[in-house]
Amino acid sequence: MTFVVTEQCIRCKFTDCVDVCPVDCFHEGPNFLVIDPEVCIDCALCVPECPVDAIFEESELPEEFVDFIEINAELATRWPEISSTKDPLADADEWADKPDKRQFLVLDAEQV
Template sequence: MTHVVGESCIGCKYTDCVSVCPVDCFHEGANFLVIDPEACIDCGVCVAECPVEAIYDEKDLPEAQRDYVALNARLAARWPVIAASTEPLPDADAWASRPDKREHLMETT
């Protein structure tokens, strides 16, 4: 099992989770973060840090977001590691509560 970044992160990219990760398992895209399942040690400290509740233990991931398990793994292999917190995206607060954001995910960095 690992932790997974879900849809709520799209358009926000708050990085509070990154600063507490002991193994640098987060990777950064243009408008989304992912967790590398190979690097994640399943400690869970990142879960409580996410202000939009976008991080799940894989077993707790909502059924509608099950594809994010493979998405995190695929994008982590392509995107660079992010090891320190940065500012969220400029419109993060507006995106935070927006539903159905998957179509807005930018898969390039």
């Protein structure tokens, strides 16, 4: 199994999880992070570091986030690896607790 970043990360992009990852499995998009399932070693170190509780073990994903398994796998092949902490998005705190953010996912820099 792998770990999966879900919609709570959208428009926040806190990177606390990145710093603890021993294998650099995170990839960074314009307003979201994903985990590369081919690189993740299932260590779970990232889960408690996420301030918005966006990371789940694949087998424990809530039903409404199951499609994020494929989203993470696909975007990890397109987005660059991130291996160190960066500042979150400027309005991350405003978006941290908002539900239903899927429509705000930006897939490439041209959409910003």
